[in-house]
Amino acid sequence: MIVQSTSAPFSAADIARSSSPRQTATPSPANTAGTVSISRAAREAFAAATAASASSAAANADKSVEARLAAIKAKGAVNRTQEDQDFLFANDKRLAEITAQGKSPDKLTAEDLDYMQKAGGFVNTMANLSPAEKALYDKAVASGNTEAAAGISQIAFVRTMGHTAGGANGTTYDPLNTEITAANVEKYFSHSIIDPTGKAQSQFQALIQYLQGNAVG
Secondary structure, three states: OOOOOOOOOOOHHHHHHHHHHHHHHOOOHHHHHHHHHHHHHHHHHHHHHHHHHHHHHHHHHHHHHHHHHHHHHHHOOOOOOHHHHHHHHHHOHHHHHHHHOOOOHHHOOHHHHHHHHHHHOOOOOHHHOOHHHHHHHHHHHHOOOHHHHHHHHHHHHHHHHOOOEEOHHHOEEOHHHOOOOHHHHHHOHHHOOOOOOOHHHHHHHHHHHHHHHOOOO
């Protein structure tokens, strides 16, 4: 009687067939080198594409931020939401730098005040000062004479009224084309603001004294 064994399910032919793919799948040294070379080139190309994509995304993000900042600034202070203000101070780099100084407005430079007024949506008085007048303002601030600097700020405000303002004894003058001198502050500018508290007049007097002391006007 012949007994058929069931303990060896695979024949020699089966083993040969199962091992054959493993032998052919092993790459030759030449093929291995070629594959590594291609993979390296692919990695480099992928890295370059990724860097380009990241750079493009960053550029688009910057444009988006600048566009929103411009839209916020165009609204003016009254129409801005708290979210607008938060975005402005978080993303306007120069405004953040000015704020980070921790200085009160009367101790900032004319240019910093000018930028804050424009970005903050406030009345842009400092834009009415010439470069020489801004330098005079900065000099007064640097010397610690904030009252004289405030007098210059008052003149900048008077100029927002346009080309006609009231001077002494019912006279009128063009504040936009009137130079800041001790004589002109006394005769014209100091009469253009009516302040019951007397603070504005005190600042104008401080400016007159400052100008006289610095041989200006």
